[in-house]
């Protein structure tokens with residue numbers, strides 16, 4: 001049994017650093033998906049977080065920047081954010097963490113040298129390397145049947161890498177039904193403008209078809225701050241009459257990622273989204289009204305985090321996950337992890353990477369492991385003060401639950 005705080009710190013850090021992680025939400029793909037998988041230093045540097053930070057200093061016209069090649073954009077970002085200013089933001093620091101963990105000479109600041117390292121690797125080789133360095137054993141992708149680049153891959157190739165799991169992403173269905181209606185009809189689903197009985201049944205058939213085709217572990221959607229159910233809207237109708245029944249039938253969670261304000265600055269593209277406070281009563285309503293359904297929820301506003309944790313205390317069919325997007329900064333990850341451990345004990349999923357570029361698995365998890373280990377150590381130390389003792393095996397158990405098993409148990413797998 002562990003009784004000293006020094007030993008406690010050492011063991012918690014060791015186990016958090018070596019636990020094999022299930023990353024429950026990413027935007028990366030197995031090599032089967034070809035160009036959809038983004039990797040390498042130029043993709044890392046042109047990550048939309050860094051594009052937004054580049055424009056903090058640049059007066060270049062947005063369209064001029066986006067008309068440049070990825071290589072040229074990367075060089076501008078490198079020069080502006082790393083050479084002309086010290087790279088201390090979380091996303092900037094993340095680039096340095098990636099380079100350091102790959103064993104490259106960060107002090108050289110030589111972008112061409114970094115590029116030559118990547119030039120010598122195939123996608124598959126680099127996937128293997130990143131999974132090994134990051135300690136991630138499996139990731140859940142974001143799979144969008146409405147993406148014209150991704151859709152055909154599922155028809156021909158599919159996913160053949162067991163480390164990559166699928167999640168069915170249905171934002172267009174919920175947030176732009178009228179726009180995607182023709183596509184559903186073209187695929188042979190007998191859907192109409194009005195959400196009549198046949199249309200609702202056909203939307204359910206579409207959802208069922210794609211969950212089964214992709215072997216999706218859950219259905220997911222990002223939702224605006226104004227997301228409300230119940231509500232007299234297409235989105236609320238489709239959630240209650242299609243998503244909920246199919247998720248229950250297939251025993252998979254509905255993952256709601258709530259609070260994104262799309263296109264606040266449209267000229268920034270992916271970097272142009274922001275956030276807003278969302279309504280916790282919608283989550284209360286769904287968890288209460290559909291007790292046989294499972295809901296994974298992450299919210300984008302810092303101000304929503306405490307009430308989300310308290311709501312999870314009320315509903316065992318609610319799993320809180322991740323420090324999403326603008327929350328994935330050390331100061332906020334620490335605060336959210338502390339709130340969650342104090343409010344929920346160990347019954348939540350503390351983090352996901354949201355990696356959009358393969359390399360980011362490395363930095364997002366190096367940074368998060370350190371913060372989560374520190375807060376977790378403090379919480380164990382608090383109970384040791386009351387002469388509770390904890391064993392190494394119990395710490396291993398708790399850490400494996402936080403970083404993997406809580407997700408799989410919630411799925412019922």
Ligand code: FIX
Nearest residue numbers: 027222257270324325354356
């Ligand atoms: O909706 C989402 O899955 C968001 O995570 C993304 O749209 C966002 O661009 C992102 O990658 C944030 O980290």
Ligand code: ZN
Nearest residue numbers: 025026027354
């Ligand atoms: Zn995401």
